[in-house]
Amino acid sequence: MDVPLIELSGVQKSFGPVSxxxxxxxxxxxxxxxxxVGDNGAGKSTLIKGLAGVQPYDAGVVRFDGEEVALHTPxxxxxxxxEVVYQDLAxxxxxxxxxxMFLGREETGFGTFDEGLMEREASETLRSLSVRTVKSVRQKxxxxxxxxxxxxxxxxxxxxxxRLVILDEPTAxxxxxxxxxxxxxxxxxxEQGVAVIIISHNLADVFEVADHVSVLxxxxxxxxxxxxxxxxxxxxGYITGTRSQGGRAA
Amino acid sequence: xTTGEAERTNASPDPIAGDLIGSGVEGGVGDQVRAWLQxxxxxxxxxxxxxxxxxxxxxxxxxxxxxxxxxxxxxNLMTQAATLVMLGMALVFVILLGEIDLSAGVTAGVTxxxxxxxxxxxxxxxxxALAVAFIAGIAIGAFIGFFVxxxxxxxxVVTLGLFLGLQGFELIIIGSGGLYRVQIPExxxxxxxxxxxxxxxxxxxxxxxxxxxxxxxxxxxxxxxGVPNRAIALVWIKLGVIAALGGIAVYILNQDRGQxxxxxxxxxxxxxxxxxxxxxxxxxxxxTRYGRYIYAIGGNAEAARRAGIKVVLIRWTAFIVCxxxxxVAGLFMISKxxxxxxxxxxxxVLSGVxxxxxxxxxxxxxxxxxxxxxxxxxxxxxxxxGLGLLNLPAGVNYAVTGGxxxxxxxxxxxxxxxxxxxILRT
Numbered sequence: 001m002d003v004p005l006i007e008l009s010g011v012q013k014s015f016g017p018v019s020x021x022x023x024x025x026x027x028x029x030x031x032x033x034x035x036x037v038g039d040n041g042a043g044k045s046t047l048i049k050g051l052a053g054v055q056p057y058d059a060g061v062v063r064f065d066g067e068e069v070a071l072h073t074p075x076x077x078x079x080x081x082x083e084v085v086y087q088d089l090a091x092x093x094x095x096x097x098x099x100x101m102f103l104g105r106e107e108t109g110f111g112t113f114d115e116g117l118m119e120r121e122a123s124e125t126l127r128s129l130s131v132r133t134v135k136s137v138r139q140k141x142x143x144x145x146x147x148x149x150x151x152x153x154x155x156x157x158x159x160x161x162x163r164l165v166i167l168d169e170p171t172a173x174x175x176x177x178x179x180x181x182x183x184x185x186x187x188x189x190x191e192q193g194v195a196v197i198i199i200s201h202n203l204a205d206v207f208e209v210a211d212h213v214s215v216l217x218x219x220x221x222x223x224x225x226x227x228x229x230x231x232x233x234x235x236x237g238y239i240t241g242t243r244s245q246g247g248r249a250a
Numbered sequence: 251x252t253t254g255e256a257e258r259t260n261a262s263p264d265p266i267a268g269d270l271i272g273s274g275v276e277g278g279v280g281d282q283v284r285a286w287l288q289x290x291x292x293x294x295x296x297x298x299x300x301x302x303x304x305x306x307x308x309x310x311x312x313x314x315x316x317x318x319x320x321x322x323x324x325x326n327l328m329t330q331a332a333t334l335v336m337l338g339m340a341l342v343f344v345i346l347l348g349e350i351d352l353s354a355g356v357t358a359g360v361t362x363x364x365x366x367x368x369x370x371x372x373x374x375x376x377x378x379a380l381a382v383a384f385i386a387g388i389a390i391g392a393f394i395g396f397f398v399x400x401x402x403x404x405x406x407v408v409t410l411g412l413f414l415g416l417q418g419f420e421l422i423i424i425g426s427g428g429l430y431r432v433q434i435p436e437x438x439x440x441x442x443x444x445x446x447x448x449x450x451x452x453x454x455x456x457x458x459x460x461x462x463x464x465x466x467x468x469x470x471x472x473x474x475x476g477v478p479n480r481a482i483a484l485v486w487i488k489l490g491v492i493a494a495l496g497g498i499a500v501y502i503l504n505q506d507r508g509q510x511x512x513x514x515x516x517x518x519x520x521x522x523x524x525x526x527x528x529x530x531x532x533x534x535x536x537x538t539r540y541g542r543y544i545y546a547i548g549g550n551a552e553a554a555r556r557a558g559i560k561v562v563l564i565r566w567t568a569f570i571v572c573x574x575x576x577x578v579a580g581l582f583m584i585s586k587x588x589x590x591x592x593x594x595x596x597x598x599v600l601s602g603v604x605x606x607x608x609x610x611x612x613x614x615x616x617x618x619x620x621x622x623x624x625x626x627x628x629x630x631x632x633x634x635x636g637l638g639l640l641n642l643p644a645g646v647n648y649a650v651t652g653g654x655x656x657x658x659x660x661x662x663x664x665x666x667x668x669x670x671x672x673i674l675r676t
Binding site: 074075078086088089090091092093094095098099100103104105106108109111112113114115116117119120123124126127131134135136137138139140143 | 274275473474477539617
């Protein structure tokens with residue numbers, strides 16, 4: 001297999017006496033969807049916050065494109081092209097789709113907004129993801145459904161020319177049809193050559209969309225499996241701690 | 251409708267535009283009006299209730315009082331409202347953030363106390379004294395902003411503290427029972443002198459030119475980006491409405507409203523000043539990053555922070571903008587009243603907030619425009635003016651204004667509910 005876009009080795013993080021990440025390895029490849037699974041408290045969120053630069057790791061090596069990088073602030077992550085789509089969607093209800101997608105990096109000319117240009121780019125980005133459920137890019141986000149909001153949040157990451165998109169529980173609050181839409185979107189994201197890490201509790205989603213699954217158990221990576229070569233029962237076993245791989249877990 | 255058809259046929263031959271997702275500008279005038287009605291039903295009422303209230307109140311008072319619909323009272327209404335319009339617009343900057351400034355009225359008062367004492371007692375040049383007053387206003391805003399944005403105290407508490415503290419300052423500066431007359435001709439002129447008759451018409455022409463200029467500039471920009479424009483008829487309708495309403499207002503104000511031989515006529519000087527500030531403020535809020543980020547923080551501060559917006563800095567500076575514009579409101583106030591005493595600005599506090607809320611600026615943050623606050627201020631000014639003409643006791647005025655404020659806040663909460671937010675905050 002080719003070079004991973006992002007590679008974590010021996011990453012550690014503690015909060016006071018509590019060791020949350022005890023030397024975790026993780027890889028994600030361009031054009032592939034890597035699922036990160038694990039029970040509550042396994043350290044998934046902490047792992048992601050480190051990648052986003054929100055909560056830097058205490059120890060360990062992060063390689064991006066084969067080169068060692070430091071992720072100390074959200075800006076470090078953003079500069080590399082790492083975008084996180086959080087569970088509690090970071091969208092402003094009172095702004096429209098275009099305004100949300102460009103928030104923080106608006107296109108300006110003569111010191112004022114070039115609304116036409118932003119509208120066009122937003123529209124093209126949504127089109128490139130084959131989004132058909134949005135009628136107008138000037139709709140307020142407050143009028144959108146959960147799936148549409150997730151779509152806007154993902155499109156926002158794509159607009160930034162993200163190379164690694166991390167999705168935190170993207171389908172947790174969605175109905176069946178909307179979950180399907182978002183999963184299709186995730187697949188298209190990978191088809192565009194983006195490395196995708198998806199966190200999910202829903203193994204059905206994981207098996208539908210992911211190429212690879214990494215299992216966290218109590219702060220350690222206990223399994224790293226190709227989805228095609230594993231079963232649901234095996235993954236559940238690793239999540240609950242009844243199985244182990246390589247002898248590193250209890 | 252024909253213009254709409256023309257727009258559509260113009261848009262369709264463009265191969266790329268056909269691929270774009272809609273942007274809500276499609277269709278003719280009729281489609282746009284229907285879309286607007288749908289938004290209103292969905293809870294995006296904007297200043298609509300305030301405009302309705304303004305019309306109802308005006309009709310009511312014209313029936314009840316023979317003096318309400320006179321040229322003199324119309325001019326009087328403009329100058330009475332000016333202070334409140336200014337204060338309401340100042341408050342929009344912080345209310346959009348979901349914050350409040352209860353000290354804005356007293357900020358207007360205390361800076362004017364400083365101003366008048368420097369001029370009348372210390373013998374300062376009035377421009378130098380005005381500069382000091384503005385610096386004091388900026389300092390007050392920076393003080394509030396520090397405690398709200400950096401320390402994290404609710405703005406309600408900080409500004410309530412300042413509301414009391416600054417009144418103490420006024421007493422210390424002016425002295426209990428003290429009163430200073432305003433004798434600076436330039437300051438008095440703001441509210442008491444008028445533009446020449448031609449000046450009023452020239453003002454209207456400038457307003458129309460600026461409005462048309464920005465509309466066509468925006469259209470040209472959108473065309474360059476390859477996205478469709480609204481039917482051009484809407485621009486003409488907007489300009490027509492401005493020309494009609496502005497024309498009537500200027501015409502009435504240009505009539506002689508004097509009671510003696512000397513003619514009193516023309517648009518009060520305060521009107522163009524308010525219009526310029528309204529335009530500049532709206533420009534900042536609608537078309538620059540600073541304004542967009544104020545809306546974003548008011549909508550979802552956490553989302554704004556994650557988007558890389560410097561939330562603390564924007565919050566902080568918004569309070570400075572509010573306090574600085576409050577100084578302007580103070581100038582309008584002393585120009586109208588003609589004197590400054592130790593209680594200057596105390597009555598303005600809640601009326602300023604009321605003006606913004608009545609006009610449709612949401613107390614929950616993130617929704618509202620400067621124009622809304624200006625319209626809300628006009629509604630409150632009409633209430634004060636009309637009840638005054640009916641010779642009702644001042645208590646009635648307070649009660650009615652308070653009632654209108656609660657009514658407006660209720661409309662705000664209900665429309666927020668309709669727009670998808672929770673009616674009861676959890």
